[in-house]
Amino acid sequence: MDFTLTEEQIMIRDAARDFAKTELLPGVIERDEKQQFPAEQIKKMGELGFLGMMTDPAYGGGGMDTVSYVLAMEEISKVDASASVVMSVNNSLVCWGLETYGTEEQKQKYLIPLATGEIIGAFCLSEPEAGSDATSQKTTAIDKGDHYLVNGTKNWITNGGTASVYLVICQTDIDKGHKGINALIIEKGTEGFEVGLKENKLGIRGSDTHSLMFNDVKVPKENRIGEDGFGFKFAMKTLAGGRIGIAAQALGIASGAYELALQYSQERKAFGKEISKHQAIAFKLADMATEIETARLLCLKAAWDKDEKKNYDLSGAMAKLYAADMAMRNTVEAVQIHGGYGFVKEYHVERLMRDAKITQIYEGTSEIQKIVISRSILK
Ligand SMILES: Cc1cc2nc3c(=O)[nH]c(=O)nc-3n(C[C@H](O)[C@H](O)[C@H](O)COP(=O)(O)OP(=O)(O)OC[C@H]3O[C@@H](n4cnc5c(N)ncnc54)[C@H](O)[C@@H]3O)c2cc1C
Secondary structure, three states: OOOOOOHHHHHHHHHHHHHHHHHHOOOHHHHHHHOOOOHHHHHHHHHOOOOOOOOOHHHOOOOOOHHHHHHHHHHHHHHOHHHHHHHHHHHHHHHHHHHHHOOHHHHHHHHHHHHOOOOOEEEEOOEOOEOOOOOOOOOEEEEOOOEEEEEEEEEEEEOOOOOOEEEEEEEOOHHHHHHHEEEEEEEOOOOOEEEEEEOOOOOOOOOOEEEEEEEEEEEEHHHEOOOOOOHHHHHHHHHHHHHHHHHHHHHHHHHHHHHHHHHHHHHOEEOOEEHHHOHHHHHHHHHHHHHHHHHHHHHHHHHHHHHOOOOOHHHHHHHHHHHHHHHHHHHHHHHHHOHHHHHOHHHOHHHHHHHHHHHOOOOOOHHHHHHHHHHHHHO
């Protein structure tokens, strides 16, 4: 077993680390406070190839492996999880979904601008009454011969206001249950498609989360992804890979908070010595470092499974479950190590703690990951 990263992987990780420090760190507190989407920064990430990392270069991507993607996600998430969620949705849900299941025409028209970062995409599965229970889709796509007529509402859509292309999961044939679901590509600006108000969130406040309304939206048949009825499978397959990205995001949030706590503990003095010299604090740091390394290994294992074309449903769900719960625990500890300073915005750890929470919720809650894991081990 070889744990050594390749030169290329190290280069990508270091480039992401540099970008996070020089481009994302300045203004991250203000963007969080004002709920400001990091538009300029996302544009630069596109130019540097961070938005289509794993896409084939023939379609404008970087042709990199999933391990490199995990390494870059960790570095970006250490500093700005509002930027890394855009990266994650665009890479692992939108670009991967289109590249793996789209037609050549769809790839030429949509994948190339998405992978180059010229535009960004959104993945629209959740609805007001269909979150964890994704089979209860109420958004309908009625077959009208050469097009579908789409009606319904999607909720909590990341990049909801800023995306140009939306992959929308809809129910076409209710009698067929989840086999009657389709995934459609819908462009912003299509008549009848409206973006709702931006959500005012606990964390990842710079990210752009909206509800979407579809009112008699005509979508050409050539915008369906895969065969008729493939939509639910498309969503599940895509989310299985997406989880690796969110696991890496959780890992990054935790390791960002840990690095800040480690540094702070060696500067702050109490009772005549650095707080890191008090065993209670040193042991907290030891636990954090151990849990972070465990999450990193799980993330890299899931990424490696994907790169080796092995099944990654189980390893991806384990990585997400562990990394998300670990991020929540360890960002709380990072705030604790900072004492009162951890409770104010300037020290970053309170933001990381708020950002960690979402990783236990989206792309399948921690409870849903346990369902995926238990089904897999019991089958
Ligand atoms: C900031 C943000 C961004 C998001 N981005 C997107 C996006 O881009 N695209 C998209 O499609 N969705 C997105 N989501 C939606 C997200 O995926 C859902 O919120 C999530 O899947 C949970 O669904 P729900 O909110 O309806 O909760 P529910 O499904 O109602 O769950 C509520 C609680 O019940 C638990 N629960 C539900 N069913 C079970 C069960 N069978 N066993 C045990 N426990 C259960 C859940 O784990 C949870 O704790 C986003 C959400 C947020 C908050």
